[in-house]
Amino acid sequence: MIAVQVTYKVKAGFVEENKANINAFLADFKEMQTSRFLYHVYVKADGLTFVHVSMYESVAMQEQVLNTPSFVKFQQSRDESGLNELPIIENLTHLGSSISLIK
Template sequence: MIAVQVTYKVQADFAEENKSNISAFLADFKGMLASRFLYHVYIKEDGLTFVHVSMYENEEVQQQVLNTASFVIFQQKRDESGLLEAPVIENLNHLGSSLSLVK
């Protein structure tokens, strides 16, 4: 299992567009490999800091998910928006979950 957390901070005038872009790729994700990955997005109380937490069954699934067109567009728009804090990518060591990605 692969688990990753990505945290970044957007400018105030981009926050709503970022939420919309996130909704677009999440809608696409809902129809994909549903039992082989989980993808969650959170926003901190400041309304500008976003935290994405994802878990994938393996690297093949991770690549399929991350290469989805709407996700690639989301990343491009986010990165071109003039971020206040660049994405920090952290690999997480999965200890357990109440959900199972593997049958």
């Protein structure tokens, strides 16, 4: 399994557009109807810092998800917005879970 956390901070004027772009790609991810990946998005208390946590069954599944057109658009818009802080990408090692979602 591949697990990744991405954290970034946007400018206040970009928050609503970022949320709209997130909702667009999450809707497309839901349409994929697969149990081969999970994708969660959080916003911290400051309202500007976003945290994306994703888990993928395989590299092929990760590539499929990350190449979804709405996700590519989200990334481009985010990166062109003039972020307050560049994305921090962290690979995570999965130790366990209370439920079994991805093998």
